[in-house]
Amino acid sequence: xxxxxxxxxxxxxxxxxxxKFLILxxxxxxxxxxxxxxxxxxxxxxxxxxDAMLREIDEETGYKTQASELKLLGVHVFEYPDLYLxxxxxxxxxxxxxxxxxxxxxxxxxxxxSAQECDAMPDLIRGFHELLRRVGFIKKTASDQSVDxx
Numbered sequence: 001x002x003x004x005x006x007x008x009x010x011x012x013x014x015x016x017x018x019x020k021f022l023i024l025x026x027x028x029x030x031x032x033x034x035x036x037x038x039x040x041x042x043x044x045x046x047x048x049x050x051d052a053m054l055r056e057i058d059e060e061t062g063y064k065t066q067a068s069e070l071k072l073l074g075v076h077v078f079e080y081p082d083l084y085l086x087x088x089x090x091x092x093x094x095x096x097x098x099x100x101x102x103x104x105x106x107x108x109x110x111x112x113x114s115a116q117e118c119d120a121m122p123d124l125i126r127g128f129h130e131l132l133r134r135v136g137f138i139k140k141t142a143s144d145q146s147v148d149x150x
Contacts, residue, residue: 005079009086011053012040013070014135015061017094020112024060026125027108036111036118037125040087049088057092061110062101065092073135078127085127089135 015022015038023036039060043052050067057063071091078085100110113121115137119129132138 005082005084007084007086008042009049009088010040010042011049011056011088011090012038013053013057013090013092014073014137015039015057015063015092015094017097017112020114021118022061022100023111023113023118024102024107025109025111027106030106032125035123035125035128036121037128038089050090053088053090060102060106061098063094063098069093076127076131076134078130080126087127087131089131091135 022039024039025036026033028034039057041052041056041060043049044055047055050070053070054065054067057065069092071093073089073091076087076089078087102110115132118124119132119138129138133140
């Protein structure tokens with residue numbers, strides 16, 4: 001890791017219902033604004049990743065869940081020239097739909113998308129296309145694997 005780059009830890013969750021998951025469009029003025037991403041956020045000081053994820057799901061979607069419903073898909077690390085990101089990624093399988101209540105000061109809109117629909121979108125938050133492959137929603141192709149090896 002380059003010591004001049006910013007290091008952050010952000011938790012995120014694939015909230016799944018009927019073979020689709022929820023994505024949120026970030027406000028233009030937010031970091032990585034005008035991009036789509038998962039419900040996600042940084043843990044507060046002293047807050048566990050799971051507690052942060054429960055809070056962020058509630059704050060960003062209005063859905064209340066419990067730790068026992070979250071499945072950790074892995075802690076994914078992304079390194080960029082300006083950022084070192086640790087991204088604990090969770091999965092929450094919903095057995096019924098719910099009314100999404102997003103915070104307009106943070107997100108412009110939301111969508112339920114399939115993995116293929118999401119992967120086809122050009123305006124995803126950085127790392128999201130790769131995350132879809134790392135967690136297995138999109139199968140890696142030979143060209144993806146040659147990029148990984150390089």
